[in-house]
Amino acid sequence: MKSKSSYDFYLILATALVLFAISLISIYGMFYFKLAQIQQMAPAVKMSYMNRMNSFIAPFIISLILLLGICVPKRLLPTVLLNRFAVLLVAVAVLTGLVAGVKASLFLILGASLVLQLLVLILALGGSKNLHFHKKGYWVRLGSSLIHLGLILFVLDLLLYEKKNLHLFLFWITTAASVVGMLLCFYAEFVVRLIKDKQNAATENSI
């Protein structure tokens, strides 16, 4: 558990707020679906309902991706740099949205976040003075990077659902990244213990 009020704390609160908004939109969708009897409507009406829900949720998904673009790499990259990057990304995304539409804007944000997240993953894998593979923090950071990479890939995958083969391929990558990420992040102590036991066994064998 962390103790002091910080930038990190406010980022967590902002994330909680965005997730809360996504929950509210989901509840709205449920009741709208039931009351408007969408399941009995023509496919065109159902498509228009799905498109409307997509447009409602898109800003919050963008906010979530931007937030984790700042949140995860903040111990690996300078915060000022990340903030500037986020502001620049928002500006370019808004411009792209105005010129080429929301989908293009979403692709841009996802592409940029994906590159950033991959960079973070490489940095996390490389470790540092504070983050080394025999310490818990290393695996938590690595796991967290993988979970967030999985989330970005999942949203990207949803946008590419018409390309069937790529869609399922990306989906399984998303699943693998999320599962490995959660295991490393949630059970970091166990991973460290496993590594130490192996190291001890190797040392004993060499003696």
Next chain:
Amino acid sequence: MAVLLISAVIITFFALLNLYSPKPLYQRASAILLAAINFFFLAGFLWICWFHWQIYLKLPLEVPQELIAWINRQIAMINSGSSYDMGLYNAAAPPRYKIPLWIENEKYYFWFMCYGIMALLVHFRLQSHRFRALLQIFLALQVAILYFWADPFSSPLPQFLGEVETWYKPGLSLMAKAAYFMRLYPKMVFYYNAEYMWFHPPLLFISYGAITIVFLTSVFMLIKRNLLIEKVGYGYAKLGFFMLTLGMLLGYPWALKAWGPNWWWDPKICSSLMMWAVFSTYLHTRLYANKKSMWYFTSLLGIICFLAMIFTFLTSFYFPGEHTFQ
């Protein structure tokens, strides 16, 4: 089930005594009863396994010889318009039901059994007699639900047996038999025998059991600041979130296969998304749970997680859509 209910009634009595007593009472007896309830649960689960094995052995979908060519033509025609294949009928190996162990009333049984095992593990990890009492009362409540509303043993798999009953009645005409086969076979392939049925529902039910533990620890966190109970709750929250996310993800390719692409924003999907978002919020805020305000906020979110879980489960009954149990 009667033995389970009797054990649950006795454990509730001990639990109520402990809840109101400042000192621990009958702790050894409670532990033995809790272990016994888990033993009965496991014995019942083994019976369910045996019952499903009997269905596999004794209820093949055998078709009269003269219908095979017609049926295979129909299946080939359906396959030509779909990207997913249903296997052609093979007289040497007729299709058999491989029914998962968590459909109809059995799903409640499996869910509550998972909770029972978790309650037993938590019982031995935490010494607080009041918290143990709360765990036991919840288990007793679940046993009561099983006994009065969802007993999987008094009349097992009524919906499934109702569906296939006519097929095994003697005197069915060839035409009726063919039509009936074309109704039963796709459901067998895409629902009863779907490989995802072995992963998607059980992972969710394990997560439901874990979320119930998170709920109880959260209620306790609101009353008393006990770090050990909070730590246990967080351990189960991690397990629950892992199972929930994996379970939801594994439902995705199955939904594409069974329903095609246009099921997104279905009420069940909306409610699952809502529950996942609430759970994610809980895990994020928990990082700062040692701040006084965040301690209560996190506890509140743990309680909301449980309510969201109940709401999500009930969605299948009260909201229309692809996932409906109506």
